[in-house]
């Protein structure tokens with residue numbers, strides 16, 4: 001067995017050779033060097049124990065330290081870790097996982113294409129939407145409408161779809177053909193509202209207006225996370241998605257659901273879109289499909305899109321795919337992971353523990369700096385404000401709270417002025433209460 005045993009100081013020194021995502025090297029001073037983890041707990045090389053309120057990056061759904069997934073991965077790797085899924089090849093785990101996922105998110109989503117992560121999955125979704133219209137003779141239908149505060153990933157196209165300016169400024173010019181409309185944020189809606197309109201109606205109207213402004217004959221798809229994660233854990237009002245679906249149908253615009261965070265039990269159902277009975281034409285997924293034990297993502301496409309792919313002549317074959325599409329070991333892990341989520345009733349635990357977490361956070365609304373508490377299942381946000389009456393956001397205080405929580409052994413994530421919580425779905429009541437207690441006492445000390 002290869003075991004990398006290094007003392008804390010050596011890891012910190014050697015880690016200087018690594019460029020870390022989204023982190024200024026000069027701020028990478030005292031990293032959490034995680035050496036071991038189980039359940040919701042991280043253990044570091046300098047003997048710290050941290051409750052991971054973010055399940056890694058919203059993805060370790062079945063929790064850390066599971067012993068079945070490594071067994072499955074090792075067994076598959078011994079048989080065949082990887083072989084191409086290109087032109088005429090497949091493996092039993094890839095076939096089986098695609099079969100298992102057929103109809104899981106919606107009865108019309110029965111075909112799966114595999115990628116390795118969320119960004120690749122969203123790129124696949126955009127290209128597939130464009131391909132669909134191309135095959136129907138509508139080559140000009142290529143534009144993608146997204147939303148402000150959306151996060152869709154980091155590849156060139158996914159960056160352009162992302163609606164958070166910080167990800168854009170230093171990487172221009174962005175890929176053309178993407179535009180953004182206001183997020184359906186019930187606490188802080190940035191668009192215009194007509195008298196008597198709900199936020200859901202106004203945000204859906206913004207989509208219709210954008211389609212008309214761009215020209216419906218040029219718009220391929222609208223992409224939306226069911227609940228926006230990185231943008232601030234924004235839960236849309238219940239009337240939003242039904243209106244969005246109707247608008248997409250009215251103008252022949254495909255609807256892409258980005259389930260990268262919301263999928264696989266995070267919101268208490270298998271998929272976030274099921275909170276609103278949404279019927280996407282394409283669904284992107286990643287993260288929770290393997291609970292992060294190996295890299296896997298992908299898209300599911302509607303039967304209608306599948307028919308268009310099937311009926312294309314060979315010279316118009318859908319020319320898309322990654323080396324690691326359908327990676328055998330990753331797919332085997334994905335299959336076992338779905339079995340564990342089901343067997344351990346993790347959707348129910350996500351709902352029950354999510355309610356407990358939100359109820360606990362609800363008590364923090366007594367503090368003057370806690371403006372809003374929201375979420376579904378184990379995807380929750382606590383928004384920090386300067387002033388409750390004006391709802392002025394306070395990202396600086398949110399960062400302070402994040403740092404103070406870390407010092408107290410609780411890992412959260414400050415997304416703008418919101419503290420995000422997405423712990424492993426295996427979390428128990430006592431651990432939920434510890435999150436609430438630590439956050440409460442930190443806020444008490446800073447309010």
Ligand SMILES: Cc1ncc(COP(=O)(O)O)c(C=O)c1O
Nearest residue numbers: 117118119151152153225260261
């Ligand atoms: C909603 C959403 N889509 C896409 C991505 C990108 O996924 P990845 O980092 O695996 O490329 C993320 C990552 O957090 C995400 O939250």
